[in-house]
Amino acid sequence: MNILIKNGRLVSADTIDNKEILITDEKIKAVKDSFSAADLPSDLKVIDAGGKYVMPGLIDAHTHYNLVSRGTVTADKFYEGSVLAAYGGVTTVIDFADHLPSKELAAGTLQRNSEATGEMAIDWAQHQVIIRVDGDVYKELEDLKELGVTAVKIFTTYKSAGYFIEKEPVKKIFEACKKLGMMVTIHAEDDDIIEENSKKVEESPYPPELIPVIRNSEAEYKAVKDYGKIAGSLDMPIYIVHLSSSRGLDAVKELKSEGVDVVVETTPHYLTITNDLLKKEGAQKYLMTPPLREASDNEALWGGVVSGDISIIATDHCTFTLEQKFQSNDCRTIFPGVPGTEEMLQIVYTDGVEKGLFNITKLVSLLSSEPAKAFGLYPEKGSLDPGTDADILIFNPDSETILRNDNIHSAAGYTAYDGMQVKGKAETVILRGDIILEGGEFLGKRGAGKFLKAGLPGACKMQ
Template identity: 45%
Template sequence: MDKLLLKNAKLIDDKGIHNSDLLIEGEKIAAVEERGYFSQLENENKIKAIDLEGKYIFPGVIDAHTHYALHSRGTLSADDFYKGSISAAAGGVTTIIDYIDFPQDADFKRAFKERCREAEDSIIDYSFHQVIEDFDSHISKKLEDLKELALASIKIFTTYKKEGYIFDKNLYAELFARLKELKLLPTVHAEDDALIEDLEAAYKKRDLTEPAVHAAVRPSLAEKLAVLELGKAALKADIPIYIVHLSSAAGNKAVKELRNKGTDIFTETAPHYLMLDNALLKGENPQLYFMTPPLRSSYDNQKLWEAVSSNEIQIFATDHCAFTKEQKFQSESAFDILPGIPGTETLLPLIYSYGVARNYISLEKMVEMLSVNPAKIFGLYPQKGSLELGSDADLTVFDPELQKKLTAENLHSAAAYSPYKNFEVKGYPIITIRRGKIIFKDELKAEKGSGNFVKAHSSSLFKE
């Protein structure tokens, strides 16, 4: 069995910072000991060693919200699982959690197999959330299959009626009751569709369709209203609920109100809601900054950072949905531009440079939000998100001094543009290890298709 020693590093997890050496055997973490402990084995050439000279080792980053090979609005996103996973590995990400579209016949097993075939070229490991668009007695019974398939979560939308994604709010109670029985975590894209439809009609009537209208048609009020309605339903059903891509101060305020009433509500936010604002929708090439929910104000950016600092948000994720410039520029209308931006590769360096380096969060807290919490909340812990013995040797080696401009030329997404082109970071991953194998170090080192599906158990949010 291959043995790899990572020596003279600073190991960082949610428990602290440790000046230790880490030994990998095969795919697993075999030992963590004080520096120099393995010197005899190294002198006898019984192990391969890499001297990290004080650089950091994190549990491999998990991006819990990606859309690789997304089939939507008659097109296919630019990053398939191979291209997307290369981009992820270059950014220190070792596992993603993507989505399976809702099968109208509720044959979740077939849908799972089809999605796994699309993901089979990935070089990093992956799991899935299952999208749910309807609920009846047949679907209720078939949801049992998700447990058999080792999925831990479902996703519903409270908007996108014309696209067919929206879930009927009148079915929340029945769905949540069934999810509680099965210990399947509901995750939600939360925007109030009725408000959005009214605003959309008003703007279209006045022939106002420029990209900046997107932020007006989908205001933070829409997020707040949907979060409140969902939270009340979750509280009544006594089930934890998870809000994806929280984007606004108003949305976070609603979350805090619900928690004060006893709701088990958890949230993620994305780097673009912390670092980009809606002035970009009025500038040059606004399509390249177009996603849903839309970018908010700089005030919202600041308030979300404060929420991160106050432990009000549990996970950083990206909602990575990469389209090329050509795809994005197919329309100039706020009602037709393809929504989504690339993000997985830049997740870690952005959060480190603009979160840790600016004292919004500690290193340990960053690791908790990028690795530990995603693994626990989505049922992958301690196989993933851990530096414990026996865990998968998924590791991100990070140089806190390495500076890099986040231009498209320095990144790997097939989108071939960067929404962070004006950002320079200090601190960047230099080695990405997935299950004991170096998969990225200056360049791709992994074989196509070497990533695996990871079986999930029930979310840690369900109380025993």
């Protein structure tokens, strides 16, 4: 289909312009002040975006759709996840592939892609989790890169679950990634501190309100510092997923002042809600790792977003139904995670742009351009450049909604932001030239999404 979007305000990561966009097939054909009739194909749908912002489709750089873990599977499978993403203006997600038992790394990516193919209604890229080094890690990473997966994730915690990797193999992973120009991303919580804290707790089971005490922000501080130093010593970048605390941000700032290239992501939940929710009835709904912190942490993280120390907001969308969540009241065994992809845009717009912390260009940077650059998807994704994929979000800033358990689309059946008044909404969403959301109705197709082969992450260089 050919589409002309007119009368809108085009927003990139650094400009706002009154321009028109012409889309033909899957691509942005041209961007002009105005098109003359002679420029336009005859078969054309015209979208009047008057009073709206027109921006590149959003990217949620951290999702877990269809995650099989601890003997269960998350509520939002690939299709459900991609549909709710479209409602939130998101046209690309980056999900995680498990490191399969006794298999090479690439096997995880291949398996995950075969499961997602035919299901995803939006595009996706993949990160690969590494939980052990047993063979030629350089060769395994090279194979992964060949497949278009250029970022890996390692854990600094979960020793007892077998996810933790010791110092020596970690160094091998960093060194191999440096040579290949790949990004190491880390889940930063120091396992020894968490173990020590656990020993001090005498209650059993561990109630949800104890998780911020056990997995405290000092654990985040130490892990960010330790792994950041490894990256610094090798003169390579590092990416911190879901930074949760003011102390974690202190570690980031200290590393940056020492010259380490740290790319940092936080999530809407660490920015807006607090561990007060873990002290109340239904606390399980708000349990994730790292845990929710204090209001002062919310504030510090917004400060980090404004200063640029945090350059990406993504969600760690990982959902369980209330039935799954309430199977346990012990913070060690409650299924961790909350929904987020759908709510991300409205929360960042309301608490970031509407409250005057930054303008709409910064929102595009945080939710689209920077994640695309960080993970080798730019400018095909994350820009409105002619010739690139026509992934477009038309955003109505005037809409007002209250987020409610019964008006979001996650199969979890609840939102962590129930009752929150938000401004703005995704009005029209276009994926590679196809309208997948219009007038509050999902129009996309199961299986229409495609796997994106990522290039080199922006901060990385081939060595």
